[in-house]
Amino acid sequence: MEEKTPSPKAKMISLYIMGKKYEVPEGSTIMGALEYAGYQLKRGCGCREGFCGACATVYRTTDDYKIKTGLACQTVVEPNMYLAQIPFFPANKALYDLDELEPSISTFQEIYPELFRCVSCNTCTKACPQDLEVMDYIQALIRGDIAQAADLSFDCIMCGLCAARCPAEIVQYNVAVLARRLYGKYLSKKGEYLESRLKEIKEHKYDKEIEEFMHMDRESFKKKYYARDIEKM
Amino acid sequence: MYPEYMQESLKLVEKTRPERLKKSLSGEKVFTPMTDAERGEVLTKFHPDYKADARRKIRIGPNRGENITLEVADLLESHSRINPDDFDLSRVDYDTDVLVIGGGGGGAGAALLARENGAKVIIATKLRIGDANSMMSQGGIQASVNPNDSPAIHYLDALGGGHFDNKPDLVRALVMDAPLVIKWLEELGVMFDKDSNGNMVTMLGGGCSRKRMHSARDYTGAAIMRVLRDEVKNHPEDIQVIEFSPAIELLMDEGGQVAGAILYNLETEEYIMVRAKSTIIATGGFGRLHIKEFATTNHYGATADGLVLGYRAGANLLYMDSVQYHPTGAVYPEQILGFLITEKVRTMGAQPVNKFGELFVFPLEPRDVESSSFIRECTERGKGIITHTGRVGIWLDSPLIELINGEGAIQKQLPAMYRQYNRFDIDITKEPMLVFPTLHYQNGGLEINDQCETKIPNLYAAGEVSGGVHGRNRLMGNSVLDYNVFGRRAGIAAALNAKEVKLGKLTLKHIKRYERELQEADIHTDKISPMLLPNYTTPEVRARQLTAHYEGTLR
Numbered sequence A: 001m002e003e004k005t006p007s008p009k010a011k012m013i014s015l016y017i018m019g020k021k022y023e024v025p026e027g028s029t030i031m032g033a034l035e036y037a038g039y040q041l042k043r044g045c046g047c048r049e050g051f052c053g054a055c056a057t058v059y060r061t062t063d064d065y066k067i068k069t070g071l072a073c074q075t076v077v078e079p080n081m082y083l084a085q086i087p088f089f090p091a092n093k094a095l096y097d098l099d100e101l102e103p104s105i106s107t108f109q110e111i112y113p114e115l116f117r118c119v120s121c122n123t124c125t126k127a128c129p130q131d132l133e134v135m136d137y138i139q140a141l142i143r144g145d146i147a148q149a150a151d152l153s154f155d156c157i158m159c160g161l162c163a164a165r166c167p168a169e170i171v172q173y174n175v176a177v178l179a180r181r182l183y184g185k186y187l188s189k190k191g192e193y194l195e196s197r198l199k200e201i202k203e204h205k206y207d208k209e210i211e212e213f214m215h216m217d218r219e220s221f222k223k224k225y226y227a228r229d230i231e232k233m
Numbered sequence B: 001m002y003p004e005y006m007q008e009s010l011k012l013v014e015k016t017r018p019e020r021l022k023k024s025l026s027g028e029k030v031f032t033p034m035t036d037a038e039r040g041e042v043l044t045k046f047h048p049d050y051k052a053d054a055r056r057k058i059r060i061g062p063n064r065g066e067n068i069t070l071e072v073a074d075l076l077e078s079h080s081r082i083n084p085d086d087f088d089l090s091r092v093d094y095d096t097d098v099l100v101i102g103g104g105g106g107g108a109g110a111a112l113l114a115r116e117n118g119a120k121v122i123i124a125t126k127l128r129i130g131d132a133n134s135m136m137s138q139g140g141i142q143a144s145v146n147p148n149d150s151p152a153i154h155y156l157d158a159l160g161g162g163h164f165d166n167k168p169d170l171v172r173a174l175v176m177d178a179p180l181v182i183k184w185l186e187e188l189g190v191m192f193d194k195d196s197n198g199n200m201v202t203m204l205g206g207g208c209s210r211k212r213m214h215s216a217r218d219y220t221g222a223a224i225m226r227v228l229r230d231e232v233k234n235h236p237e238d239i240q241v242i243e244f245s246p247a248i249e250l251l252m253d254e255g256g257q258v259a260g261a262i263l264y265n266l267e268t269e270e271y272i273m274v275r276a277k278s279t280i281i282a283t284g285g286f287g288r289l290h291i292k293e294f295a296t297t298n299h300y301g302a303t304a305d306g307l308v309l310g311y312r313a314g315a316n317l318l319y320m321d322s323v324q325y326h327p328t329g330a331v332y333p334e335q336i337l338g339f340l341i342t343e344k345v346r347t348m349g350a351q352p353v354n355k356f357g358e359l360f361v362f363p364l365e366p367r368d369v370e371s372s373s374f375i376r377e378c379t380e381r382g383k384g385i386i387t388h389t390g391r392v393g394i395w396l397d398s399p400l401i402e403l404i405n406g407e408g409a410i411q412k413q414l415p416a417m418y419r420q421y422n423r424f425d426i427d428i429t430k431e432p433m434l435v436f437p438t439l440h441y442q443n444g445g446l447e448i449n450d451q452c453e454t455k456i457p458n459l460y461a462a463g464e465v466s467g468g469v470h471g472r473n474r475l476m477g478n479s480v481l482d483y484n485v486f487g488r489r490a491g492i493a494a495a496l497n498a499k500e501v502k503l504g505k506l507t508l509k510h511i512k513r514y515e516r517e518l519q520e521a522d523i524h525t526d527k528i529s530p531m532l533l534p535n536y537t538t539p540e541v542r543a544r545q546l547t548a549h550y551e552g553t554l555r
């Protein structure tokens, strides 16, 4: 029941894995095609569902001079595609203590100064397999708008394709994770409910009730469970 | 776009939609939830766990004689990857206070808390840190934070969902730590969905009686895991991460204590010894065993390794007779077969309907009950939709979400789902999704107490690899919570333990003993475990790999 077992009737197409020609079933994902061709993946494969960013891939098709990018687990093969995975890209990550940082532009000036070298070429945006507005979130940070950068970069899976293509050698996804962390910790509004629940727990408000549940016999507990009221959707 | 042959059924779904919407908006229950007896009936008749060949007796080890899932029994009754006699145990490659095996959410949390409690830590992981089920969770994390909710109500829901088999002390830890975990994550910078007052947006999860599901769009797992990974990487002086190096056996000392592990470098094929005063198994689940040949939602490295490591060292397993199938795995298009359609889709109002557009079950029953009713609809009742490759599924009517929550709700709150289908030209704001249950979660696992201790000294377990927290069925949002609560607890307990422990001479006698048990039980097998990675090489290629050496599934 895996994508590895294409139905025997599937039509075959040719493609080139690192320049070498293989026949693979039409409709496979790039990852399925690599495995069909005989590779047992160790690098370049994580979640297999588009969430982890392990399977960044660059490719070209014969009719176009342009370099294209995609996730191997999410991209369907095309005839005569030339592809290679980029399982790892050496990237700069600053070390910091979040408690000591300020949610402001000066933080970025200090720990990711290369950010301000962005030449607005938009290559990163074109490279992003999540279709994020990568340049826009970088530009937002240059303006000091952490909230917008956090919002625009939210669906980033840290695949590294933007950084691999950036002429200014910015590591967009590491900059973005910092922006989101600063937003989550310092800038997002904090509600009252969580604090009051934490206080109640500290004051042992629920200890007794739970203790009683723990020692209740199965049948009485079952009754309680099926009698509980369910909040409306 | 769905193919022509599905159009007739799609029309029927559209036709019944206004009526179903009306009921949903009225605030009434859209379908009557099942009674205890009805739940029991649908489970025994249709849940894959109840099939005659789903389980068998395990013949060796601490749980000998118990019925467990067949594929797990096969894996446990396998040989070690190594011959203990080949090992020079005087050559220790790394020495540390705490060894964390597994770089998912549970492992990352454990490492951070162990460090905070004064320990030097090594995380050894199979792929990259964060290549894990933790990165993939979409729907959310439970915590009783709202005023109309409480840890006690959370306790009630969790136990009912688990069919009252959950271990009470573990559930207490789970529900009592939950608000604390949310606070901890927020202080680390996780961005949860919030309302204009700054309170968290909460939704109703399957089997829950209160809105308690906290989310970060439908990238909840990624939002948390990205932050935990970033934080782990901020402390290279205290936490060393060794990637592409899965643990393949535990090390013990002459006194019967666990004393670290042997790692296997997937790239250089070397075995490496790590001596540790405390060892935490946080290797996650087992979806890649493809139990009963089901497709799975799990990441590539979910192969039950931790169960094997722990079991060979003498740790107990709990509830390894139950498997969680998530009701809504993708059936069409074929490329995303088995992929998870988050439960959040149903919590936001989507309804499961059959080929006639009829709603046939309360959309938010506990998962095993919901899955079983889908299987019933597709088999006994014959009201499923059959694809051209012969698969069967029912519709999950997602356009309702926009009708209930307003236009744009899907793109705003379910961007991953929208993106997933859009890649294949299906617009889920206008058309439903075709779904069938998919192999999702390991309900049982290594038995622990509320400090994450196994019964073997110095050995801890946390997260999906452990058993007892969820009984025989986990509720949505309780496993992201689980790995946070117990990952943290394991980290603290392991760090404190490391301050006391004196390790003796290292040994691998337990591996020899296990081999002997295999022989004595007259078990003849060429299987090797832990599996480490599944093998998806086709039989045609295998037949041509004349000189390739496979050790188990791994080349």
Ligand SMILES: Cc1cc2nc3c(=O)[nH]c(=O)nc-3n(C[C@H](O)[C@H](O)[C@H](O)COP(=O)(O)OP(=O)(O)OC[C@H]3O[C@@H](n4cnc5c(N)ncnc54)[C@H](O)[C@@H]3O)c2cc1C
Binding pocket: B101, B102, B103, B104, B105, B106, B107, B124, B125, B126, B127, B128, B129, B130, B131, B132, B133, B134, B135, B136, B137, B138, B139, B140, B141, B142, B220, B221, B245, B246, B247, B248, B282, B283, B284, B285, B297, B298, B299, B301, B302, B303, B305, B306, B340, B342, B440, B441, B462, B463, B464, B465, B475, B476, B477, B478, B479, B480, B481, B483, B530, B532
């Ligand atoms: C698609 C999907 C969606 C989900 N959605 C939700 C949700 O909405 N809410 C919810 O509560 N739960 C959800 N879950 C479940 C939840 O995400 C997992 O149960 C949880 O993340 C498990 O965390 P963990 O740290 O125990 O394991 P994992 O996150 O899987 O981490 C285990 C790590 O150990 C590594 N490893 C494995 N074997 C070895 C070895 N031998 N040596 C070293 N390392 C090893 C793995 O590669 C992995 O990195 C979902 C799961 C999936 C798959």
Ligand code: SF4
Binding pocket: A053, A127, A128, A129, A130, A131, A132, A134, A155, A156, A157, A158, A159, A160, A161, A162, A163, A172, A173
């Ligand atoms: S922003 Fe960069 S790292 Fe993030 S998903 Fe897009 S290309 Fe990948």
Ligand code: SF4
Binding pocket: A117, A118, A119, A120, A121, A122, A123, A124, A125, A134, A135, A138, A165, A166, A167, A168, A169, A170, A172
């Ligand atoms: S690729 Fe680099 S330089 Fe170009 S727009 Fe993106 S961040 Fe700026």
Ligand code: FES
Binding pocket: A044, A045, A046, A047, A048, A049, A050, A051, A052, A053, A054, A055, A071, A072, A073, A074, A157
């Ligand atoms: S393998 Fe995780 S995104 Fe492709």
